[in-house]
Amino acid sequence: MNASPASVVSARKLGLTFQTSDGPVHALSDVDLEVEKGDFVSFIGPSGCGKTTFLRVIADLEKNTAGEITVNGMTPEEARKSRCYGYVFQAPALYPWRTIEKNIALPLEIMGYAGTEQQERIRRTLDLVSLAGFGKKYPWQLSGGMQQRASIARALAFDADLLLMDEPFGALDEIVRDHLNAQLLKLWAATQKTICFVTHSIPEAVYLSTRIVVMSPRPGRVTDVIESTLPRERPLEIRETPEFLQIAHRVREGLRAGHSYEE
């Protein structure tokens, strides 16, 4: 494999076929992708195009049935065992019997960090997501947006250079979403992590990423990979510039080419 040393994720002809009672489902077929260090890569496509499945293959939550994939130069299983990534699910997935602090401490406890180190990391990540002061609250006392922020803080608490995010803002309203998008970009600039971000929303994908991977369903495959020409520093107003709209247009064309808009 001729992956460059800066490749965090390298997929070659990746395929995943589920055997169901209705026959085989080709969730992914022939996916070639390189994710470089420091990239913010968005995966966009309609339901069933395999974007979440691809993220789960990277995370070793699913196993590919064809092709090869390396994460940080290792197999996904080895990468998972060395705790190379943080995963943010669609739902906050916080434990209801733990306070926010204790929820963020969960991976730190499992990975064996010392008590003082845990406290320091919890404080730092709560500050990063602007939840300082909410540490002692329980998840049910927080709004949906705050819970999702806590979930992101949890993924940032330990030292993993890769962040895998599966439609983290999907269940939130537009205004909270805008706010969290801006916050995520600031976070990305501050922590220099590599982020793989799955989304349904075209503006979100174009706003956040350095690279946009357009996928289409039946079978799940990559239709287009768009390098974003937008600068790294992006205020929310950039979403109304012609450059932005051009990229969004290209994304839409990619989706149309993949028959995503047809019944």
Add this chain to the structure above:
Amino acid sequence: MIPAPLSSRILPVLAIVTVIIAVWYAAAIWMNAPFQRDLDRRGDVVSTTTEFIGKTLSQPKPVVPAPHQVAVNVFENTFLRKVTSNRSLVYHSWVTLSSTLAGFAFGTLLGIMIAVGIVHVKALDRSLMPWIIASQTVPILAIAPMVVVVLAAVNVTGLIPKALISTYLSFFPVAVGMVKGLRSPDLIHLDLMRTYNASTWQTFWKLRVPASMPFLFTSMKVAVAASLVGAIVGELPTGAAAGIGSKLLAGSYYSQTIDMWAALIAGSVLAAALVTIVGIGARMVDRRMGVKPA
């Protein structure tokens, strides 16, 4: 949410209790009437309706004791007798309670161990569950005498056979409840543990156990009531000398129906107290685990 004011919580209960007592009185009069009529006829006595009703409600060995007769008996045998006396309800309740608690403790432990085994070992999952369910289909009234007699043959009497029967009845709800509870975490939570490469042990202590607490306490409420039944049933076969079951047995031998009903009331009070205590324990654990107050 503000809890409903005391009056609106007590009033419905009071209303139902009043209805029950009214029905009880009616039943007592109706069931004791034939014997009273017989008595009157043999004694050549003619009573007015009021006198007749009064007599049915104050027979020494009635078919259905009136509520006030039972109340007087309970009061006498609880408060006006020495606790060590053979006729004290407190003494008998304590004997039954001790084997109930011992059986409940062992039953809960056994149930939890079985549940942990079933959830973590595939072979146990397939083989153990059917046997556990089958074990509960054998009527306890058939097993209890066997257990008592077999253990008496090896000179084990007193608390242990009764505690064994209680264990037998109480481990099942705990085992079934805990299997459900340990398997209750969502797939998303389990996936999260996988992304951290958590060991089975870590997943067990940090995810499965806390998630199963509500199931555990619900099962324990059922188990403690079943345990009490087991203790009482364990006292019946050998004409035991002490305990609520023995009081029931003695009452039936000597036609002391009022004593029998008093023992039943004592047993009910015991059961209610035990379930309430488990409920309080459940609420304490809930508060520590930050459960949203209902």
